[in-house]
Amino acid sequence: MAALALGDIVALELLYDRYSTLVFSVSLRVLRDPQLAEDVVQEVFLRLWRQPISYDPTRGRFISWLMSVTRNRSLDELRRVTRRMRSEDVEDDEPGHEIAAVGHLDDPQAELMVAEARAAVRAAMTRLPPAQRRVIELAYFGGLTHVEIAERTGDPLGTVKTRVRLGMRKLRESLAEYSSWETDRGFR
Numbered sequence: 001m002a003a004l005a006l007g008d009i010v011a012l013e014l015l016y017d018r019y020s021t022l023v024f025s026v027s028l029r030v031l032r033d034p035q036l037a038e039d040v041v042q043e044v045f046l047r048l049w050r051q052p053i054s055y056d057p058t059r060g061r062f063i064s065w066l067m068s069v070t071r072n073r074s075l076d077e078l079r080r081v082t083r084r085m086r087s088e089d090v091e092d093d094e095p096g097h098e099i100a101a102v103g104h105l106d107d108p109q110a111e112l113m114v115a116e117a118r119a120a121v122r123a124a125m126t127r128l129p130p131a132q133r134r135v136i137e138l139a140y141f142g143g144l145t146h147v148e149i150a151e152r153t154g155d156p157l158g159t160v161k162t163r164v165r166l167g168m169r170k171l172r173e174s175l176a177e178y179s180s181w182e183t184d185r186g187f188r
Contacts, residue, residue, distance in 0.1 A: 001062060005052040012049050019063070020045070021114050023070045030074035030143045036081070040073050047073075071140060078143045124174035132167030135160055 003011035023044050027037035047054070047069065055065050125133055138144045138152065146164065150157045 001052055001055050001057070004048065012045065015048065016045050019066060022063075022117065023066065025114060025118070026067055026070045027074040027077075029141050030071065031078055031081075033081075036077055037074070040070065040077055043073055044070050075143045120175055121171075124171050127174055128167050128170055132163045132170070135163045136167045136171070139164055 001011075001015075004015070020041055023041050024037050027040040027044075028034060031037050031040070044066070055062060059065070125136070128136070134153070135149050138149045139146070144152065146157060146160050149155075150160045153160065155163075
């Protein structure tokens, strides 16, 4: 990121090569549309290029920040599409959307990293209490706000916020071992 702040295009290329598939996967999970997910990938890396100082290393790891930017941009896009659909009175009658599989990667190391990260998150999610797991899935994979989750589950807003906070803390603790493994291998 320091090299990127100096306008080093090679730094952007390296970050793109390392993280674009992960950014695409997170975006696809939220949007359920490969074309929209590709647009989000482009926008996330364009933001990195234009505003490299928006990442503050004192506030956390780069990968966590990048996933947060990706999720927020994906949710913005989801809301934009939803508003457009509402204004056009288009109804989605298809039950159960399936998420398209991410295509085969050209870099086996990156493919392994994504697969291992996915497995680590899935395993950590299974260790959460069901109520915490549900609100985290609705927020991070369903793209719902805390208010929307409260409306959907019938739980008070404060309860939803507490469950998200506690669940995220437990995930952070569960994934600490994976994070140290990732850092040891240069994936930070």
